[in-house]
Amino acid sequence: MxxxxxxxxxxxxxxxxxxxxxxxxxxxxxxxxxxxxxxxxxxxxxxxxxxxxxxxxxxxxxxxxxxxxxxxxxxxxxxxxxxxxxxxxxxxxxxxxxxxxxxxxxxxxxxxxxxxxxxxxxxxxxxxxxxxxxxxxxxxxxxxxxxxxxxxxxxxxxxxxxxxxxxxxxxxxxxxxxxxxxxxxxxxxxxxxxxxxxxxxxxxxxxxxxxxxxxxxxxSHSPATAADLSALDIDKKISMPAFSRAVVHNCLLQILPNSSAVIAGSADNDHLLQLSIGIKRLHTVLQAFDGFSDEINPDWSAILQKTATLLAEYRKLAYLNTHIEPMLQRYGAPIVNWTADIDAIKITPMAVISANDFQIMLLELIAFTMSDTSLENQADKPATNNLEKVLTKYHDTLLRAEQYLEEMYGESDHKLENESIIKAQHKLHGHLQDLRYISELVAPLYGKKRSRRWLKRVIKAQKALGQQSDMTDYQQYYQNKALSDSTALYGAGWLNAALVTREKATEKHLNKFYACSVFW
CATH class of the missing domain: 2.40.320.10 (Hypothetical Protein Pfu-838710-001)
Structure with a gap:
């Protein structure tokens, strides 16, 4: 039983x-x-x-x-x-x-x-x-x-x-x-x-x-849990409400083990990273497939967005302190102390995840995945009838963001220092990330041959742009720190130089992705 x-x-x-x-x-x-x-x-x-x-x-x-x-x-x-x-x-x-x-x-x-x-x-x-x-x-x-x-x-x-x-x-x-x-x-x-x-x-x-x-x-804790797309139980006959529950369930399989570790006291970067990715995946899913079920609560997206934002600042500063700073010191950089900056956030990942609204939302989401789909109005409508529309919408949004960024590049002589370009770059990465998460979840309904090449390119492009965006943030942290602590100038300059090489690699992956035909 x-x-x-x-x-x-x-x-x-x-x-x-x-x-x-x-x-x-x-x-x-x-x-x-x-x-x-x-x-x-x-x-x-x-x-x-x-x-x-x-x-x-x-x-x-x-x-x-x-x-x-x-x-x-x-x-x-x-x-x-x-x-x-x-x-x-x-x-x-x-x-x-x-x-x-x-x-x-x-x-x-x-x-x-x-x-x-x-x-x-x-x-x-x-x-x-x-x-x-x-x-x-x-x-x-x-x-x-x-x-x-x-x-x-x-x-x-x-x-x-x-x-x-x-x-x-x-x-x-x-x-x-x-x-x-x-x-x-x-x-x-x-x-x-x-x-x-x-x-x-x-x-x-x-x-x-x-x-x-x-x-x-x-x-003390099990290893961090990454997304497991092989655990996604869907087929071409799946209804819209059933599909929405299946993809939410898949996101929860990533979120819950990592949130459990954080609640139990883990401050490990891998747990925080996979938890953050799981939350972003779930937020994307709820936004993209909100019309697939009448039972999706719009408050869930707001809670997830707030939680992701709170985790992001802490995680980046912690990663800066435990990974970027030691790396720079191996290259001869002076020591920069980030402890006070981390303490100034005043809210730990454990406190963020323990928040009552987040925990109640998790319960509601679990209940949603276990609820009866046959009672919904769209129970007889196949999910495949609407997936192309969703994918096209997110793909078009991405292309518009890419075009906007290209126009800004053409108007600026200092791409790496232009705040508007940095914001546009982050926004492009957000759209690319959304499209990747959606595509990975719906790809089984289109067949491996049609989706394999496209998924491979979107993942490489998203990872490259994500690494560039993170490095840009780290460079900005050092740049701002240098206003009150001159020892941070070395890190700001080193990361600025590294970004030039990173930007070229990212552009290569993005161009390959844009040239690839969609699978839907």
């Missing part, structure tokens, strides 16, 4: 109030000890599979989780074990999962790439969890006595993940989960939105199994 569950991290400042709601008279407190299994090189984890044996009160349950939508739904299989056998195996340190029970179950396809007998021999206990779980059943009418048509289990977990062979290595667990037990998805999302607003909860897609795997590797 599939479990539909949303998980949140709990801020310390809201914990007391949240616990008053979790620990009501009808709530139950259960101590749970879980043993998690995988191969030493974590083959199951790499396949997105979690395998555990957990004591839940007086019972021992073997559970495997796999697949799902990558966000809120996962395939789950539970098997109640014989208590006496489990205790006997524990006494001899021989407790191991029984994989033979999965041969004829719904979980079998997820294990199809494994030879179960060989896998069973290579399994080992990698880590354990020791958790106190407080559960409360919430029904639509507010009653906690019986399961009505709409019911949710709220589970607050507090405890530790412990390394399987070195119990000095531990990580704290403090999270709350909302699982739909029965009824409509709307009830799950309306409930979680209320709790999210009240207690400033932050969505997390990081499972206990993933955190255990990180503990084994000695890592």
């Amino acid at each position: 599939y479990e539909i569950e949303l998980k949140f991290l709990v801020p310390e400042s809201r914990l007391k109030g949240l616990m008053r709601q979790a620990k009501v008279k009808s709530s139950q407190v259960t101590q749970m000890a879980a043993h998690y299994y995988d191969t030493t090189d974590q083959q199951l984890a790499q396949a997105g599979i979690g395998l555990r044996i957990r004591q839940e009160g007086d019972a021992w349950v073997q559970t495997i989780k796999a697949g799902g939508d990558g966000i809120a739904a996962r395939l789950e299989h539970n098997w109640i074990l014989d208590n006496e056998q489990v205790i006997a195996m524990l006494d001899h340190n021989e407790l191991m999962p029984d994989l033979s029970i999965y041969k004829d179950t719904v979980i079998a396809p997820a294990l199809a790439d494994f030879k179960l007998k060989k896998l069973a021999k290579n399994l080992t206990r990698l880590y354990v969890t020791d958790v106190q779980r407080t559960t409360r059943l919430l029904t639509e009418d507010g009653s906690n006595e019986d399961v009505s048509d709409n019911s949710i289990e709220i589970a607050y977990d507090y405890g530790e993940i412990i390394h399987g062979t070195d119990d000095t290595q531990r990580d704290v667990i403090q999270e709350i989960e909302f699982e739909l037990i029965s009824g409509e998805l709307d009830f799950l999302f309306s409930t979680t939105k209320t709790w999210c607003q009240r207690y400033k909860l932050c969505l997390s897609t990081v499972t206990k199994a993933e955190r255990g795997g990180l503990l084994i590797k000695g890592q």
Whole structure:
């Protein structure tokens, strides 16, 4: 069966109030000890599979989780074990999962790439969890006595993940989960939105199994998640509402893992970069395909735009400090201190992503991707009927921006120092970026042969212009810094010279792109 569950991290400042709601008279407190299994090189984890044996009160349950939508739904299989056998195996340190029970179950396809007998021999206990779980059943009418048509289990977990062979290595667990037990998805999302607003909860897609795997590797966070277009599930018969949900879902698969890492404390540039790209992709999608669904909320685009802007300034200054400055110093540049400039922003990526409007929007977007498309007015209209119009609109906008920039180039003798040209260049890059994101998402509906060459050129052109635009921004940062700190003059001059070479390479890629025939 599939479990539909949303998980949140709990801020310390809201914990007391949240616990008053979790620990009501009808709530139950259960101590749970879980043993998690995988191969030493974590083959199951790499396949997105979690395998555990957990004591839940007086019972021992073997559970495997796999697949799902990558966000809120996962395939789950539970098997109640014989208590006496489990205790006997524990006494001899021989407790191991029984994989033979999965041969004829719904979980079998997820294990199809494994030879179960060989896998069973290579399994080992990698880590354990020791958790106190407080559960409360919430029904639509507010009653906690019986399961009505709409019911949710709220589970607050507090405890530790412990390394399987070195119990000095531990990580704290403090999270709350909302699982739909029965009824409509709307009830799950309306409930979680209320709790999210009240207690400033932050969505997390990081499972206990993933955190255990990180503990084994000695890592705090999983690597940054880039866009995965192979996970886009569309075909030529897909309707307009279904297409809009599919492309939004694909963007969320990039945003949520990276936002989860930032919420958990990561300041890694890769997480910030991929999160920013995911947000920009989603903003583009909502703008381009707003007419494909009646359920798209125009407020989402405004929130995404604000979030992208706040992240961009911090990310560029942080990258300047951690990458550009060390590079310049290797070329003999004097040290320039950017710490005060970063502190002056006064808002961290964690604060930006923790913002309640952003978190509520994520919940609404997840709900949107899981909602019923058949209820929409355009449910019978194929997406392919309108894609050419969207692509042509964005392509024409790009060409107008390119023509405008060329006219400005012709009127200026100092291209690299003209603020109007710099703004026009950034705008051209924005249009090129939009067209790339849209084209990548719709290309599967046109066939690889028709789109491969064009996509290759648009990606190279967008990357080249993006690198040039970023370098221009970095040069401007040093130029402005030099007004109060003469040590920044070296960096301003070096980047200005480097831009001349970069501009030539960008022009080459752009010309190749403009000469390429469109695929639609």
